[in-house]
Amino acid sequence: MQLSNRWRVCAWVLTVALTGMAEAQAQIPAAASQRAGGQRISPQAARAALESEPAQRGRAQFSKSCAFCHGPDATGGAEGPNLMRSSVVRHDQGGDAIGPVIRDGRPDRGMPPIPLTPQQISDVVTYLHAAVAVSDRSSAGNPANDYSLKRLLTGNAEAGKAYFNGVGQCSQCHSPTGDLAGIARKYPPVELQSRFLYPMGKPETAAVKLASGAVVEGKLLHLDAFYVAIEDKSGWYHSWPLKDVKVDVHNPIAAHIELLSKYTNKDVHDLFAYLETLK
Amino acid sequence: MKTWSLLLACACALGAQGLDPAALLKPPTDAWPMYNGDYTGRRYSTLKQINRDNVGALTLAWAFQTRSTAMKGTPIQVNGIVYFSTPGNVWAADAKTGRQIWHFNRPSEGNHIASRGVAMYRDRIYFGTPDAHLVCLEARTGKQIWDVEIADIAFGYYLSVAPLVVKDKLIIGTSGDAADVPHFIAAIDPESGKMLWRWDSLPEPGAKGSETWPNKEALAHGGGPAWMPGTYDPELNLIYWGTGNPHPVLAGVDRKGDNLYTCSIVALNADTGKMAWYFQPSPHDTHDWDAVETPVLIDGTWEGKPRKLLAQASRNGYFFVLDRTNGKHLLTTPFVPSDWAKGIDAQGRPIPDPEKDPQPDGAFVHSYANGGTNWMAPSFSPDTNLFYVNASEGYSMFYLTLNDQGKPEGHQGGASNSFWNRALLTAIDYRTGKAKWTRNSGKGAGSAGILTTAGRVLFTGDTSGNLLALDPENGTVLWHAYGGGNLTNSPMTYELDGRQYILMGVDGVLYAWALPLK
Numbered sequence: 020m021q022l023s024n025r026w027r028v029c030a031w032v033l034t035v036a037l038t039g040m041a042e043a044q045a046q047i048p049a050a051a052s053q054r055a056g057g058q059r060i061s062p063q064a065a066r067a068a069l070e071s072e073p074a075q076r077g078r079a080q081f082s083k084s085c086a087f088c089h090g091p092d093a094t095g096g097a098e099g100p101n102l103m104r105s106s107v108v109r110h111d112q113g114g115d116a117i118g119p120v121i122r123d124g125r126p127d128r129g130m131p132p133i134p135l136t137p138q139q140i141s142d143v144v145t146y147l148h149a150a151v152a153v154s155d156r157s158s159a160g161n162p163a164n165d166y167s168l169k170r171l172l173t174g175n176a177e178a179g180k181a182y183f184n185g186v187g188q189c190s191q192c193h194s195p196t197g198d199l200a201g202i203a204r205k206y207p208p209v210e211l212q213s214r215f216l217y218p219m220g221k222p223e224t225a226a227v228k229l230a231s232g233a234v235v236e237g238k239l240l241h242l243d244a245f246y247v248a249i250e251d252k253s254g255w256y257h258s259w260p261l262k263d264v265k266v267d268v269h270n271p272i273a274a275h276i277e278l279l280s281k282y283t284n285k286d287v288h289d290l291f292a293y294l295e296t297l298k
Numbered sequence: 299m300k301t302w303s304l305l306l307a308c309a310c311a312l313g314a315q316g317l318d319p320a321a322l323l324k325p326p327t328d329a330w331p332m333y334n335g336d337y338t339g340r341r342y343s344t345l346k347q348i349n350r351d352n353v354g355a356l357t358l359a360w361a362f363q364t365r366s367t368a369m370k371g372t373p374i375q376v377n378g379i380v381y382f383s384t385p386g387n388v389w390a391a392d393a394k395t396g397r398q399i400w401h402f403n404r405p406s407e408g409n410h411i412a413s414r415g416v417a418m419y420r421d422r423i424y425f426g427t428p429d430a431h432l433v434c435l436e437a438r439t440g441k442q443i444w445d446v447e448i449a450d451i452a453f454g455y456y457l458s459v460a461p462l463v464v465k466d467k468l469i470i471g472t473s474g475d476a477a478d479v480p481h482f483i484a485a486i487d488p489e490s491g492k493m494l495w496r497w498d499s500l501p502e503p504g505a506k507g508s509e510t511w512p513n514k515e516a517l518a519h520g521g522g523p524a525w526m527p528g529t530y531d532p533e534l535n536l537i538y539w540g541t542g543n544p545h546p547v548l549a550g551v552d553r554k555g556d557n558l559y560t561c562s563i564v565a566l567n568a569d570t571g572k573m574a575w576y577f578q579p580s581p582h583d584t585h586d587w588d589a590v591e592t593p594v595l596i597d598g599t600w601e602g603k604p605r606k607l608l609a610q611a612s613r614n615g616y617f618f619v620l621d622r623t624n625g626k627h628l629l630t631t632p633f634v635p636s637d638w639a640k641g642i643d644a645q646g647r648p649i650p651d652p653e654k655d656p657q658p659d660g661a662f663v664h665s666y667a668n669g670g671t672n673w674m675a676p677s678f679s680p681d682t683n684l685f686y687v688n689a690s691e692g693y694s695m696f697y698l699t700l701n702d703q704g705k706p707e708g709h710q711g712g713a714s715n716s717f718w719n720r721a722l723l724t725a726i727d728y729r730t731g732k733a734k735w736t737r738n739s740g741k742g743a744g745s746a747g748i749l750t751t752a753g754r755v756l757f758t759g760d761t762s763g764n765l766l767a768l769d770p771e772n773g774t775v776l777w778h779a780y781g782g783g784n785l786t787n788s789p790m791t792y793e794l795d796g797r798q799y800i801l802m803g804v805d806g807v808l809y810a811w812a813l814p815l816k
Contacts, residue, residue, distance in 0.1 A: 091703065092701055216662075279664075
């Protein structure tokens with residue numbers, strides 16, 4: 020940590036000198052991103068960096084020269100440690116720490132020198148930094164849209180079809196040859212799975228009965244414990260204190276929400292397998 | 299002679315505006331000297347100027363615009379000055395007017411997701427940073443006295459906890475969920491920043507608890523972060539702290555076993571850091587069910603006898619009551635519906651259902667993916683004997699992502715999708731675990747903490763941006779206001795010069811509410 024701290028301070032001082040105080044804060048992450056660890060780039064940017072040409076050259080080189088010990092994706096093998104967890108890799112700045120280890124090896128730990136050209140070392144360094152960034156930025160949140168269909172497709176499409184037309188009562192609103200025709204082509208698999216469980220973007224509507232007895236209908240914009248607001252058919256906004264009106268809400272996905280409390284894990288995968296046949 | 303000593307006393311009071319750690323044992327009502335207000339974590343104030351009968355007249359006393367990211371910490375208030383933070387920033391402001399006294403800004407890399415607040419020891423202010431440093435400031439001026447590195451940012455460590463002052467020590471813990479790393483809780487010398495003791499969430503190989511890991515590699519990188527400040531019982535000299543998820547977060551394949559002491563409540567000796575006992579709400583967690591929610595200390599009655607209790611509404615959706623003298627388990631009940639567990643074992647721990655563990659094709663789980671509750675503070679009122687928690691109910695899919703070698707992909711080793719979910723304010727009778735009342739806080743997830751007072755008022759917020767004062771007996775609304783966004787922190791209160799204030803953070807704005815001036 021000592022070395023990298025000093026480097027960071029140097030980079031910061033330089034940045035301040037060059038750009039002035041006002042921009043210094045914005046510049047720090049850029050300086051720090053030369054290091055593998057501690058990055059706060061987006062998961063997408065991390066993946067893009069891993070797909071870049073130098074990183075891909077580095078990955079190929081890694082497969083040839085390093086993977087036999089460190090594993091095909093640098094997460095460790097029979098002999099070599101997991102490099103995602105390596106202090107040398109995480110504190111490396113542009114190859115200053117990784118480079119000497121590749122060139123000279125670590126005889127004390129049984130790692131031989133690996134004869135690579137400076138360009139090859141640079142590519143491997145780029146690959147390792149990108150791989151650490153992707154690993155660190157892997158999110159507990161939504162799965163990536165390219166999540167493989169092979170992984171998801173474990174259900175029984177016939178059982179799914181029976182559920183669709185039977186207990187699920189999906190066919191009351193949907194048709195495989197109507198609104199759902201080609202649905203599997205329209206959405207990436209993991210998104211399709213989410214969407215049938217909980218379709219987003221269909222606004223609720225409400226009928227608001229005023230004290231006068233008049234009823235105003237429209238798109239429900241807001242409803243909490245105190246106020247209701249709608250957009251009427253002409254696009255104008257209206258709101259009322261809840262205590263003065265009676266509100267009747269219609270949720271177009273109410274049936275989907277109700278099903279959430281009824282599905283078994285198997286139902287979900289069978290239904291998904293069926294929907295995936297609608298290409 | 300009398301006049302002289304009086305003058306001298308006044309001069310001292312004006313000159314030194316620090317905080318004697320002894321005062322934390324019985325915090326005065328004109329201060330809120332630490333994250334939870336006092337060591338119990340109950341977030342209950344004896345103040346009652348604002349009460350059930352007059353709270354409807356509550357009005358704005360002042361607002362402070364930080365122009366920063368959302369305030370997720372709780373301000374502290376000592377000697378008329380309120381100190382609060384967002385990641386990389388600390389402010390001191392006049393607690394009666396909201397006017398800024400100083401602002402300390404420390405840009406850095408690292409995770410800027412949250413700062414839970416600052417701590418005060420004598421005339422100094424302490425806070426943790428996104429790059430895992432602990433910084434000491436002069437309370438009077440906001441000038442930096444020292445800055446020490448606690449953990450290595452290259453591994454994604456940061457500090458979100460507000461330090462807890464216990465006697466002559468600052469208790470902190472590390473946060474971080476980017477790389478597979480070990481985490482720890484530590485005592486720091488407030489004078490020098492030197493580490494005095496360190497308790498590791500992961501036992502040494504061969505030590506008790508290490509048998510809950512399959513091998514040294516998994517044990518050495520197994521996580522157990524400390525996202526939240528803990529509580530303290532001065533009579534027992536024990537610190538209570540919750541630890542977070544194991545690493546890799548969602549993939550349990552390479553860490554078979556209970557994975558102690560992750561997702562655990564631990565009791566540590568305040569002087570030595572030695573563990574007195576532990577209880578694990580989520581053995582072998584694979585859903586990110588951190589057990590870091592405030593371990594609330596209740597001096598209550600159990601089966602008719604007075605007993606020192608500890609209660610936690612844990613992220614896994616279960617409410618636990620323990621005897622805090624020895625960790626003996628007394629009660630486990632769900633406070634939201636969920637199906638990730640298939641029962642409760644003899645030790646009172648939920649038994650994970652392997653079918654609900656993350657799966658490559660997705661496991662459909664009746665839980666909101668971010669848990670039954672989270673970091674927002676619960677509250678316990680000795681007036682109602684109810685434990686209040688902002689809960690979340692929902693449905694989600696948990697995915698397990700392994701590479702071609704069968705190893706977890708990335709640090710998470712999985713992903714999750716949340717579907718329909720809603721927030722519920724639940725009032726739990728701690729003796730039975732049953733809800734006395736529940737109030738729907740709206741669609742989506744809430745982040746509102748809770749404060750209760752002897753004025754028979756509960757302060758919190760809903761998911762529609764309404765700041766609320768409720769009747770703690772039944773949840774009836776007594777006052778509400780829209781602050782331009784959702785309550786993002788946990789409210790606190792103090793009384794100064796005869797006026798009681800309620801402070802609430804809404805995104806980057808800190809609001810102070812009070813009764814109208816006559």
